[in-house]
Amino acid sequence: MKLDISIRHFGKINTASLKLRPFTVIAGPNSSGKSFATKALYSFFNAVNKDHLAIGFFDSCNEIIMAIPSLSPFLPKFSQAERVAFEDFSFQLNMLETIKADSFERLSFMAQVTKYALLKKEIHALSVTLDTLVSVADNDALMKGLLANVEPHISELKKIVENPTEYLFSAISNSFANALKDNFQISNLADLKNYRSAADDLAQFDFAQLGSVTLKKAALTVALNPDSFAEFRQFNTIVYLESPVYWKMAAALQSVRQDKRQLSMYGWQKINYLTGVPRYVYDLLDQLSHKRKISHPIGLDQDTINAAIGGEIKLSESGDFYFQEHGYADGVGLHSTALGITNLGLISLLLKRGVLGEGSCLFIDEPEAHLHPSWQKVMVEALFELSTKGVNIIIASHSIDMMKCIENIMEREQDNLDLDAHFGINQLSADGNSVNMSDNVFKRIAAIKEDLGQSFYEMFVDSAWLG
Template sequence: MQYTIEIKNIGIIDYAKVEFGGLTVIAGENDRGKSTVGKLLYSIIKSIGRYEKDLEIGEMDKIKEIIKALMSIKYHMSYFYSKYQRKLNESDRYKILKLKREFNECIDYLKKIKANIKSDNIQYSTYDDEDLKSFINRLKDNILSLNLHSNDKFRFIEIFNEIENIINKKFTKDEMIKKAFNKIVKSEFYGELSKKNTDKSYIKIYGGHEKIMDISLHKNKIKHFKLDSNVIEFGIFYDDVVYIESPTILHIHRILDMVNIWDYKVDAMPFHILDLIAKLKSAKFENKPSLLDEDNNKMKYKIIKEISSIIEGSVDYLESYEDFVYSKGLDKEKIRVRSVNIASGIKSFGILQLLAKSDYLDKNILLIIDEPEVHLHPKWQVKYAHVLVKMAKYGIPVIVSSHSPYMIQALKYFAIEEGIIDISRFYLAEKENDNIVIRNVDEEINKIFRTLSQPLREIVWGMQKKP
């Protein structure tokens, strides 16, 4: 299905209306808002399709709040024990030791539920979980049975009431999606979604002629947030999204591991980076028969095979190395190269190969690639463009932003050759009267080449004028 996003006063963009769902190409010079469209779509699709599991909104969010409250109780219990340990009788000492075990059991239970939700094992509701309520009530009864000072007792009762409120809290799906959208926009745009010095802005998405999403903002604050009920109930939009910004991500993961920031991931860096690393690492499970069986999954198999022939090898995530590794060679004798030593061009193709192996190239997953030509020689830009066109032909929705005439000309040429020009859209991001606009140029695509080749023409003309 073809969709359209319409935005006004978002990022540096004054106005844009972009259709996507097949192959979409957004061209333009630097600082023209090309990346803004991709990051915005990433934020929207991720918040709609993966708000619970990836962004930990809803039940996941509640579980984290409960664990935080329990840790607060545990801290107060430690303080209580250190303060009164000499005055405690044997019965209270025994109760406190028993409470420590119960705390750990309760937190382990919550972590297990959290892991099950994330891995799609269960549909879960804290409100209906009798085991969780039993854990909490038992902790409460045992703590309040201690010989507590009235102030300590009041504080514990206060925290248990807070936990009860968390458990009983109910959100509608659209409330959770709105919360997820706010969370990921903060990560991707650092909260600066609206164009500076502009009070009002909006984002609208259409499926065909039907409006499926309508968001209006005032000074970066959401004033109106509405989703079509079909998006929520029947999932007519994409299930997930992949955003590729740079091939250097294949060795960034090692830096992240070393500085140990995973627990603070949303605040530490844009979420799409950690999301992509997790997706690429899941390629270690690529030996599933369903994936490598040519009869059952021809499309992904062909992509893996074609990329192997281009880079003369294969990129994989090997647990034994705890790293992405390039196996150079197409025969049995291969040379293995660690991520930091893999050429950037090979990494660029390797990411697509890993996504195919990890099952993230799919008609229900939007693939967004920002300026892939940056690390590619013109010869490989053409090959990369051909792979992207073939993906679109297989039904994978692709959005590419680019400022390379080689890449854009190749995308157009192969779209015609592969018979998908009817589902291909070309846009130019440019400045008009100090406003940044993104317009469709399907009927005047040469406008892209005139814009991007202007610096070369100026150099050539300058050389010709010299005596």
């Protein structure tokens, strides 16, 4: 991964220029905007990494195909004209099923546009046939109602085949907007604008020649270069790790989500209320619930992590997380396990279940949380090794110990790696601005260490003066 991004007036960030590389660090004091950057980028990458054209097309096809059984009971009552129209409709739906069998996955954007353009004639014919069915069913309110439920899905198909670029940008905008609301747990996107910025300042993500995303009040506008989609869609999986506390409460969080679904199902609550739990937590729970086939093992020695924590985090058949300590037959629930073990052990679990692999992107907010300095070194070494094996690492940190570990790795690897190409070292100030933007990665990380070590220096001076 090699992306240079400018972020302005977003959350705690005023103006930030970030270099995203295979191993990316965003460092700074508390409330500098580090987490705003990582959560926003996670939300954006997730939104743009989805194949919205294929999802929209096949979902609409499924809804139309599922309507056929509901129309079948009317067959004995059909007139000759109705029968002909219904048979035409069924034939055209069968053609759509054949189209579905031809996978659109991982096609380039332009290849998708070409394929969808070839379907204009079929979708138009389906729309005309639906109009015919509606006209001949004029005397049957129930049948007209069933056909009315089909019409929005045909309209969706028409939008996709007639203007796929416009449809895609709209879908990305909606997906990104909803992801921001869910991951920041806010009701209004306008709340994400930097409160210190001027009224006419726009919150913006600028990806240089790849495009931009602009937030004006509560309206989100995506303007991406179609040729850039390959750059944004390079990730096989995208993972966001934050507080290990969430994993101690995994069963309770799943219950909260299930309650929300049930309330929505029975019409007692609207489905769009905020639960208080960021979406990225549920995203990862969903990914961990499936054990993937691993075609090409990533080659990271998980034993190093497991040896450090004295065991291994596992997932039971019933979906419960537990810690299996070396030498003991019985596991211990994460609610009785140290937070540091959870924080470090999750990396091993993600690898074992195939969630992390070549082409993945892993965000970690404060990976140092609850870790002894010696375990911080284990964490950094593991993340660096992953970054050399095709996993894109983006961490937000204010740990001077972690910065020293990263500096040591850069010194050790400077003859083996192009450090500028592999490491993106970024520093934010307390007021949300990029600082110390030297071209030299060693100077950048030295500046971060100096800033993070300032409080220790001041305490040392105070103790010397008191002595």
